[in-house]
Amino acid sequence: MPEQASRAIRLNAVRLQLGKSAFHFDGSLESGRITAVVGPSGSGKSTLLNLISGFEKPDSGSIEIAGQDVTALAPAERPVSLVFQDNNLFAHLDLFTNIGLGIHPAMRLTPSDRNAISDALTRVGLQGYETRLPGSLSGGERQRAAFARALVRRRPVLLLDEPFAALDPGLRAAMVDLLADLHAETRATILLVTHDPRDVVRLAHNVLFIEKGEVLVNAPKEDFLARGDLPAIRDFLGEEPFQRQSP
């Protein structure tokens, strides 16, 4: 499938040292699919997303997105949207502007852009919050606003670092459904860092399990869920019996 291959993310012998932590990533991620990025705390999940989005530069090796070598490109030049763990809203700008910047850095917005912003706010349950500053929002509301910005950007690659972490169970379920809908609409390549095996079961097509800065397993979800023989994966899955479900 040449077209599929050309749209994938490839990490070619990527090496990075951050303080005492060494990272080595080699392999590819399927395009148009949701890949759950899982593994113990401190294993390198956020670092992988930072490398793909360009906020970290490899010491050696290269990164390709959609067939293009992006290793030397700045984050804004990459076809990627990233929602950080602690979200990345500008504190001095209202929500409308924060989200509008996701569409156009100089805020030259068309009427349809303005509609898209309002629509995104509605979809994350923040309708009417256009003039609010991030500091006046709860952690979960900020997280949803960051998600709304990723929605309007419509980049082919969406990187989400624990986007549901600060949400209560009801909102969490709504946002999980929203992400599933978003993927069905856009067929974006989505990497989702999560600590919750339920997200893997509900959302993921593939799973990348990272341990100590390296990929332990990169496999379809069904194969991953069957790897209870590996202690690290058993620890992640816990005691719950997980059904083999398709997203």
Ligand SMILES: Nc1ncnc2c1ncn2[C@@H]1O[C@H](COP(=O)(O)OP(=O)(O)OP(=O)(O)O)[C@@H](O)[C@H]1O
């Ligand atoms: N700039 C840095 N300087 C030194 N060490 C760093 C730096 N950034 C990350 N690290 C270390 O690299 C390791 C991996 O960090 P990373 O944030 O990628 O882990 P993670 O898997 O996302 O963890 P968590 O699940 O807790 O969010 C950690 O031990 C972290 O302390």
